[in-house]
Amino acid sequence: MKTPIRVAVTGAAGQIGYSLLFRIASGAMFGPDQPVILQLIEAPIEKALKALEGVVMELDDCAFPLLKGVVQTSDASVGFKDANWCLLVGAKPRGPGMERADLLKDNGKIFIEQGRIIDAVAAADARVAVVGNPANTNCMIAASQAKRLPAERFTAMVRLDQNRAQTQLAKKAGVDLTEVKNIYIYGNHSPTMFPAYGHATIGGKPAAQVINDLAWLQGPFCETVGKRGAAIIAARGASSAASAANALVDHVRSLVTIGAVHSVAIKSNGAYGFDANVWAGMPVRTTAPGTYEPITNYFLDDFAKQKIAATNKELVDERSFVADMIK
Numbered sequence: 559m560k561t562p563i564r565v566a567v568t569g570a571a572g573q574i575g576y577s578l579l580f581r582i583a584s585g586a587m588f589g590p591d592q593p594v595i596l597q598l599i600e601a602p603i604e605k606a607l608k609a610l611e612g613v614v615m616e617l618d619d620c621a622f623p624l625l626k627g628v629v630q631t632s633d634a635s636v637g638f639k640d641a642n643w644c645l646l647v648g649a650k651p652r653g654p655g656m657e658r659a660d661l662l663k664d665n666g667k668i669f670i671e672q673g674r675i676i677d678a679v680a681a682a683d684a685r686v687a688v689v690g691n692p693a694n695t696n697c698m699i700a701a702s703q704a705k706r707l708p709a710e711r712f713t714a715m716v717r718l719d720q721n722r723a724q725t726q727l728a729k730k731a732g733v734d735l736t737e738v739k740n741i742y743i744y745g746n747h748s749p750t751m752f753p754a755y756g757h758a759t760i761g762g763k764p765a766a767q768v769i770n771d772l773a774w775l776q777g778p779f780c781e782t783v784g785k786r787g788a789a790i791i792a793a794r795g796a797s798s799a800a801s802a803a804n805a806l807v808d809h810v811r812s813l814v815t816i817g818a819v820h821s822v823a824i825k826s827n828g829a830y831g832f833d834a835n836v837w838a839g840m841p842v843r844t845t846a847p848g849t850y851e852p853i854t855n856y857f858l859d860d861f862a863k864q865k866i867a868a869t870n871k872e873l874v875d876e877r878s879f880v881a882d883m884i885k
């Protein structure tokens with residue numbers, strides 16, 4: 559029997575948490591022979607902590623053979639203690655009339671604190687994946703607090719956008735979605751991100767050639783993927799949760815699968831024209847469990863460069879709103 563992995567999850571009683579925890583405990587994230595201990599962290603709010611109690615009862619009632627323990631707490635230093643993976647899902651939602659800058663600052667406080675505590679108490683091999691929005695900038699903020707853990711350990715999720723783009727290409731081409739490969743997301747997890755159809759293939763041929771409709775690729779395709787979150791809120795009356803949890807399972811699963819090539823928001827070193835030190839989505843290749851190398855040599859045409867410049871500008875602006883917090 560392998561040693562259990564400790565997986566800390568913030569926002570554990572939220573919508574995404576409710577879809578996510580059962581997938582982790584069933585083995586979908588780390589594999590069918592890897593036991594896990596869940597360390598569930600909620601905000602110190604009575605209603606949230608009560609809801610978490612219910613979620614833990616349901617985890618018990620699933621009798622998952624791989625689930626070797628559950629910690630429930632509102633104390634981050636207990637929740638992140640010795641964690642091998644820290645999944646930062648909880649965040650403050652944007653309230654009515656709230657400015658983006660205020661949202662960034664409010665969440666900044668949460669992610670500064672969590673980054674500091676993770677660096678102090680998590681396992682030596684700890685990896686961090688940020689989902690709570692604005693995910694890229696929250697990830698940058700958390701990483702800014704780390705002195706022990708290197709910045710590459712901090713990733714933000716753009717996998718939901720990749721999955722959305724893959725399905726849209728398959729539907730347009732009228733093929734099974736497994737035929738669609740090499741579709742990666744560049745930039746921010748926001749409507750400005752760029753689903754780079756230029757490297758995508760469908761049945762082994764360039765996607766642009768198979769679809770043969772550049773106006774659709776540059777227009778409705780990018781728009782549908784970029785605004786999918788809003789479309790789901792409009793239809794469901796709540797933001798995407800099951801698909802976001804599924805994307806986080808994919809994000810981590812790909813990060814522990816050697817050879818996987820997938821989209822992750824990571825600390826930029828200037829590749830593709832992103833400003834150094836913003837967290838930008840781009841393709842990476844997993845080289846060892848939890849370790850990856852950015853793929854920096856994909857060709858981008860003028861349209862792609864223009865889209866990347868726009869999403870980079872948004873990331874730089876977000877960073878400027880919180881610059882005083884991360885000094």
Ligand code: NAX
Pocket residue numbers: 568569570571572573574575599600601603606647648649650651668688689690691692693715716717718719747787797798799802
């Ligand atoms: P919910 O509001 O349902 O749940 C969030 C939970 O986080 C709540 O239970 C809340 O009490 C908890 N929380 C707040 N502050 C906390 C703290 N300091 N420590 C621990 N827990 C805390 O939101 P949900 O639908 O689950 O979404 C969670 C986050 O994911 C949001 O920020 C959302 O915007 C973001 N998303 C990110 C996506 C991505 O692709 N990166 C897609 C889906 C989602 O929109």
